Amino acid sequence: MFSEKTMKNLKKSSWIRAMFEQGNKLTEIYGAENVYDFSIGNPEVEPPAEVVRAINEIAADKSPGTHRYMPNAGYPFVKEAIAEKLSAMYKTAIPSANICMVCGAAAGLNVVFRSILNPGEEVIIFAPYFAEYKFYVENSSGVPIVVETKSDFQMDVESFKAAISAKTKAVLINSPNNPTGVIYGKKTLMDMAEVIGEKEKELGIDILLISDEPYNEIIYDIDELPVVFNIFEKAIVINSYSKSLALPGERIGYIAASPRIENCDKLMAAIIFNNRTLGFVNAPAFAQRVVEKAINASIDSDIYKERRDILYDHLISLGFECQKPDGAFYLFVKSPVEDELEFVATAQKYNVLVVPGRGFGRPGYFRMSFCISLDTIKRSLPAIDKIAAEYFEL
Numbered sequence: 265m266f267s268e269k270t271m272k273n274l275k276k277s278s279w280i281r282a283m284f285e286q287g288n289k290l291t292e293i294y295g296a297e298n299v300y301d302f303s304i305g306n307p308e309v310e311p312p313a314e315v316v317r318a319i320n321e322i323a324a325d326k327s328p329g330t331h332r333y334m335p336n337a338g339y340p341f342v343k344e345a346i347a348e349k350l351s352a353m354y355k356t357a358i359p360s361a362n363i364c365m366v367c368g369a370a371a372g373l374n375v376v377f378r379s380i381l382n383p384g385e386e387v388i389i390f391a392p393y394f395a396e397y398k399f400y401v402e403n404s405s406g407v408p409i410v411v412e413t414k415s416d417f418q419m420d421v422e423s424f425k426a427a428i429s430a431k432t433k434a435v436l437i438n439s440p441n442n443p444t445g446v447i448y449g450k451k452t453l454m455d456m457a458e459v460i461g462e463k464e465k466e467l468g469i470d471i472l473l474i475s476d477e478p479y480n481e482i483i484y485d486i487d488e489l490p491v492v493f494n495i496f497e498k499a500i501v502i503n504s505y506s507k508s509l510a511l512p513g514e515r516i517g518y519i520a521a522s523p524r525i526e527n528c529d530k531l532m533a534a535i536i537f538n539n540r541t542l543g544f545v546n547a548p549a550f551a552q553r554v555v556e557k558a559i560n561a562s563i564d565s566d567i568y569k570e571r572r573d574i575l576y577d578h579l580i581s582l583g584f585e586c587q588k589p590d591g592a593f594y595l596f597v598k599s600p601v602e603d604e605l606e607f608v609a610t611a612q613k614y615n616v617l618v619v620p621g622r623g624f625g626r627p628g629y630f631r632m633s634f635c636i637s638l639d640t641i642k643r644s645l646p647a648i649d650k651i652a653a654e655y656f657e658l
């Protein structure tokens with residue numbers, strides 16, 4: 265009676281759902297204050313003051329027409345503001361015609377894949393990856409090709425090269441990364457661009473670089489990220505305000521296409537068409553106005569840095585192995601036992617919820633999200649000590 269493909273996918277995505285349901289169950293039994301839920305990436309911090317002010321001002325604006333349909337790509341004045349900001353940030357002119365407002369990065373990725381993929385064409389993704397990527401590619405009849413990264417979760421050039429075929433249409437990167445917190449430096453991106461250029465020539469194909477950047481404002485210990493538009497010839501950036509403005513429920517983000525893409529007007533027409541016909545129609549009017557009014561606002565990444573440091577330092581002091589995240593708000597920790605499901609079950613005994621690495625295409629690890637409150641993190645430490653005591657000589 266139901267879609268076979270969806271039923272199959274429901275089973276595949278069950279890890280994150282299972283953790284979510286388990287969290288609810290434990291909360292009911294032990295009370296929310298006794299459950300340490302590191303499983304979800306739902307920011308606990310509130311949006312910045314500029315955003316709250318913008319929300320109040322826009323809500324008070326009684327001008328007629330503010331809740332009507334608009335062009336499917338979004339309000340021209342909102343796109344202008346974003347184009348201006350990106351042009352300054354990237355030190356290269358980005359026309360507002362190359363921006364399409366979307367319902368968050370999830371929608372943006374689906375819209376882009378629908379706009380570029382023919383059935384059977386391949387999209388390269390790097391493991392560990394954001395679990396939904398495979399579904400997004402398959403939603404548009406594409407084939408996700410998973411490339412393993414090195415032990416530091418950085419690109420392995422040879423594996424990347426070997427994965428590119430005549431069917432490769434795009435390479436999807438995510439930096440800062442969910443689930444590892446890793447950032448790709450300029451050298452890595454330049455190596456990637458070189459491989460893409462070589463393979464394009466060898467195979468006579470065009471390969472797009474798609475950069476999913478919802479964590480671009482959550483970076484630690486470095487001042488700025490490399491600009492993909494200046495490194496890759498054919499790049500599309502997808503961004504979202506879910507994390508940078510702590511507005512995930514408001515579903516707002518954008519797609520920005522590099523002006524260096526040949527026939528970019530056709531690509532934008534396809535993107536805008538798919539934004540409409542996939543049923544999003546346009547990104548929410550209210551949220552677009554908020555973003556424009558608070559164009560320079562961002563959450564303070566020091567809030568997350570403090571949480572990262574406490575949790576990371578504690579885990580390392582206990583004997584866990586983990587790459588220190590340079591951005592985003594996740595720790596991807598090596599499981600002290602090969603089967604990370606065993607570890608996840610042990611953690612649950614102490615009401616600590618973490619997500620198994622296999623949910624992100626890398627078994628043997630687990631992910632802890634530290635976008636939860638500082639108080640919860642501090643209170644969780646004795647429980648983490650007890651878990652560690654089951655595996656390490658302390």
Ligand SMILES: Cc1ncc(COP(=O)(O)O)c(C=O)c1O
Pocket residue numbers: 305367368369370371394438441442476478503504505506512517
């Ligand atoms: C890497 C990555 N991409 C995309 C998304 C989707 O975010 P949005 O709320 O903007 O749709 C997330 C959400 O957690 C994410 O971690």
